[in-house]
Amino acid sequence: MAKEELPGVLILDIGGTHGVLENLAVLLRKHFHLITMKEFLENKEEISKKIQSVFVFEYRPTIDRELLESLPNLKVIANSGVGVDHLDLKMISSFGVKVTNTPHAVADPTADMGMALMLASARRLVEGCQIAISPDTKHFAVDWLGVEVTRATLGIIGMGSIGYKVAQRARAFNMRILYHNRNRRRKEEEEAVGAHYCEKMEDLLQQSDFVMLVVNLTPETHKLIGKKELGLMKPTATLINISRGAVIDQDALVEALQNKVIRAAALDVTYPEPLPRDHPLLKLNNIIITPHIGTATIQAMHMMAEEAIANMLAVLNGHPIPSEVFPK
Numbered sequence: 001m002a003k004e005e006l007p008g009v010l011i012l013d014i015g016g017t018h019g020v021l022e023n024l025a026v027l028l029r030k031h032f033h034l035i036t037m038k039e040f041l042e043n044k045e046e047i048s049k050k051i052q053s054v055f056v057f058e059y060r061p062t063i064d065r066e067l068l069e070s071l072p073n074l075k076v077i078a079n080s081g082v083g084v085d086h087l088d089l090k091m092i093s094s095f096g097v098k099v100t101n102t103p104h105a106v107a108d109p110t111a112d113m114g115m116a117l118m119l120a121s122a123r124r125l126v127e128g129c130q131i132a133i134s135p136d137t138k139h140f141a142v143d144w145l146g147v148e149v150t151r152a153t154l155g156i157i158g159m160g161s162i163g164y165k166v167a168q169r170a171r172a173f174n175m176r177i178l179y180h181n182r183n184r185r186r187k188e189e190e191e192a193v194g195a196h197y198c199e200k201m202e203d204l205l206q207q208s209d210f211v212m213l214v215v216n217l218t219p220e221t222h223k224l225i226g227k228k229e230l231g232l233m234k235p236t237a238t239l240i241n242i243s244r245g246a247v248i249d250q251d252a253l254v255e256a257l258q259n260k261v262i263r264a265a266a267l268d269v270t271y272p273e274p275l276p277r278d279h280p281l282l283k284l285n286n287i288i289i290t291p292h293i294g295t296a297t298i299q300a301m302h303m304m305a306e307e308a309i310a311n312m313l314a315v316l317n318g319h320p321i322p323s324e325v326f327p328k
Contacts, residue, residue: 155208
């Protein structure tokens with residue numbers, strides 16, 4: 001099929017700071033005619049009717065009313081990744097446009113990242129690396145200690161597919177696993193990973209050595225963890241966030257870390273991203289911050305693109321949609 005006959009998909013760009021990765025563009029080109037935002041803006045009148053899909057990669061391009069009004073034949077917005085808090089689902093739906101995401105591709109790498117952050121924080125790996133390579137190091141201190149993950153209590157807030165995979169991994173460390181979720185898991189699922197349900201999040205916070213946040217960002221979960229919740233945690237506890245930055249009140253977290261209300265934090269997400277270079281979180285030594293890399297693996301990127309392609313093709317061909325996201 002000639003390029004012009006393939007359905008048009010709008011992307012921000014290919015390569016560069018924010019564009020779709022080159023190898024993912026190769027996958028997309030097998031099924032779609034790729035149109036960059038630059039090409040679209042330079043020739044809106046001719047190109048707008050060719051665009052039937054938008055592929056959102058790393059939150060871009062921005063989907064606003066103006067863009068939707070300029071794409072009369074748009075049928076689907078395919079988000080690469082599971083979180084869709086950057087998309088106004090009700091507004092998009094009002095244009096008769098479907099939204100899809102890629103939940104299957106992200107679960108394993110994000111769960112791996114949660115475990116990596118927990119282990120790195122517990123054993124102070126970042127500090128340890130800095131000591132080991134510092135030109136000023138003459139000897140290793142014998143009183144430089146971390147804490148153990150094995151047999152510790154892990155509290156998982158959000159027991160969807162990612163949270164459950166975290167529990168599967170934590171079980172191998174003989175951890176006591178507590179979880180809080182809107183809906184309780186089936187008894188067989190709980191027993192399979194040895195997880196105990198906490199109806200009240202407060203009970204989980206009070207008992208856990210490590211608290212891991214694995215929730216979607218919604219109005220209900222915005223600043224879910226604030227001063228009150230941090231105060232309920234053990235002073236020896238660590239807070240880990242692999243969901244979205246705004247799930248935590250960052251001002252309250254700064255205060256809690258400075259005053260040793262909790263032992264440490266490990267964050268793969270913040271708000272904004274990246275943080276301003278003078279942000280107080282960046283000045284603390286009891287925190288690890290990584291650049292939102294929960295799904296940043298070669299395999300996950302490839303799987304997300306394939307999942308997004310399958311979603312777009314399903315919509316365009318009138319087939320059942322593997323991963324549709326509905327407005328609430």
